Amino acid sequence: MRFLEIILVVVNFGLLYWVFIRRKKASTNIVSLWPLAVGYFMVIVQMVAEGVSWRMIPAYLTPVLLTAYLYVKRKNIKPRKWYVLTIQTVLLTVYLAITIIPPIVMPVFSFEKPTGIHSVGTVSYHWTDEKRKETFGIDPEAKRELMVQVWYPANEESEKRTNQYMRDVPEKEEGMAQLMGLPDFMMSHLGLVRVHSFSEGILSDRQERYPVLIFSHGNAGNRNQNTFQVEELASRGYIVVGIDHTYNAGATVFPDGRTVKYSTEDEPNTLAEFDERMSIWSEDVTFVLDQLEELDKGGEDDQFKGRLDLEKIGMFGHSYGGATAYRMLLQDDRVKAAINMDGSLFGGPVPEKSVQKPLFLMYSASSLDVDRFEADLDEITPEEILKQTGRNREALEKDFYDLMSRYEKVVTSGALSLVIPNSNHTSFTDLNLYSPLMRAKGEDTVQIHLLVNEFTLAFFDQYLRGTDDNVLKQLGAKYPEVHFQSK
Structure with missing residues (x-):
């Protein structure tokens, strides 16, 4: 309160x-x-x-x-x-x-103040990929449209009143409430939450160019869902670009007032279907990377002209967005390092040489708990499993163990990893600040956000900026409970 x-x-x-x-x-x-x-x-x-x-x-x-x-x-x-x-x-x-x-x-929560030397500015863009038709929706001729938000280091003298937590708050609140099975009004208090970033800030002149990080939300999430993380990274000298994956975000609001909510059309249910959906998300990221190249040339916003260090691009994401970060690391040379936060490794089988670039896997203990998965299935009858999932137990087990096999193969191939106890799938997002009912037993959400930020910053600093490679190991010693595994 x-x-x-x-x-x-x-x-x-x-x-x-x-x-x-x-x-x-x-x-x-x-x-x-x-x-x-x-x-x-x-x-x-x-x-x-x-x-x-x-x-x-x-x-x-x-x-x-x-x-x-x-x-x-x-x-x-x-x-x-x-x-x-x-x-x-x-x-x-x-x-x-x-x-x-x-x-x-349902508290009106506050975000921890970013610890970096920069103030944080933010701006949003509406980009249309004229080369791609929209896969979802009813218009067969529609092009793929994306809303993208950029958080960046800003000069202190340009600071104005900080923003609301989410842009287009009523629409996103309603979309989020519906996805959680709640009445629309029950998320309206999020409009009272304020962040530390502000609009119309002037890009900081402390550096000539800034490294770039792409953020991809989880399925039914949104580009603002990791505000605790993106503002911290921007305050530390990164330009962070968050994408709303239209129709797969909780709600996407375009400048003309159109609102596109999460689509249940052809919603993935099997491993094969989730693997297939990856092509849409990875093409979204590829398009955004192309647009950033144009932005660096001075298109649309002069303040970013010549200021994006496109030789130092990283990507991070949560859940399906984390899987997208991993896939982009494999398939796009522009992405130099990636963090997957509690995302199953969708997108197809893991290549034999799966880790050729820096990859960091962050997981909650519950997501890797095989015994808990089996116990949960044991608690319900085969008929109930079929009714709830549309699939039998054998099919669910096969997909789960296939994903576990992908995870183990990537980790043994050289990826960095950590496993956080007393956490759950949404601990890596802002969502567990929304309500204590969403937290794992014994979870300290603020503390988890703190260590996630520290590990994230140390990882990208090391592999994009070439800073001290001992920082990650020092963090592993500082937080022994997270079971950090380095190369």
Whole structure:
């Protein structure tokens, strides 16, 4: 809960308990008005200073309850029995619980401040690949359109008010809520979350050119889902380019107002289908790399002219985006190093010489837990497995063990790896900040984000900037619990 949210609840419920226990009589005496004045004042202050949120509706109603209790006409107030007082206190306590649960379960969270020397600017682009037709949608002649956001080191003197967490907040909130099976309004509080980057910043003149990192979200995610990571990297002197993979992102909003939500059309279910989908995502990244070359020539935005170090390009991604980063490392010479965060290695069989360039695999312990996978299947009947997945147990096991085999082959071929305990699939994103209910047992999301950022920065610094190659090993010693494995 935010500071004023806490103060609002403490003050107003303190007043409620005080008034109920004292059984204050209805009165027009100005002195009796002060509890109401304080109650309404606290609601107004919180709304104005921190913003109105559905999560606080029960708290906003506390002065209304005070009004009803104090000023409903009553002729005689008889002494209460002890059990009546007990029941009233219990009911009020239940109401208090109902009040504090929503803001605790769905907090308006804050991002840790980036630690680099640069402020962080951001700008978005709408790019259309005229060479490709859109695979999804109803228009057979439509071209593939992408929304791309760039985070970059900015001069401090250009800093303005920081942005909302997500651009086009209502549309993305609705898309995210629908994917999570929640009513649309339940994600509206994300509009109150602010980030440390700002629009219209001037690219920092501390360096002539900056290395470039491409970010690819997970299936049904979005380009903003790893804000904790992209802002930190930009503050450390990287230009980070996030892609919304249209129709596979939770929601993509174009400048003309069109909103494209996640498409369930031909949604992959088998390993073969996920392998096939990889061609669309990798072609998206190839197109964005081509556009960055044009941007460096001065197209569309002069401030990036001659400022992108296209000889030092890395890529990182989460889940399916992590698999895309791995595939781009294999197939595009422009990508010099890549990080796959908890992504199965989709895209086809692993080549015999699978790791010829620097690759870093970051995984949650749960994603590699074979025993847990088998135990989960053992808990449900074959009929339920078929009903839930459309496939039998043998098919699920074959795909799982094929993916595990790919992982083991890549690791033994020389990839760096770490496995984070007390984490889950979404620990590598902002999503576990959304609610403690999303976190693994014993998870410290802020601490996980910290170590992910440290390892990410050390990896790209070493393989794109040529800095100290001992930093990664030092981090492995600093965080022995993550089981870091280097070459």
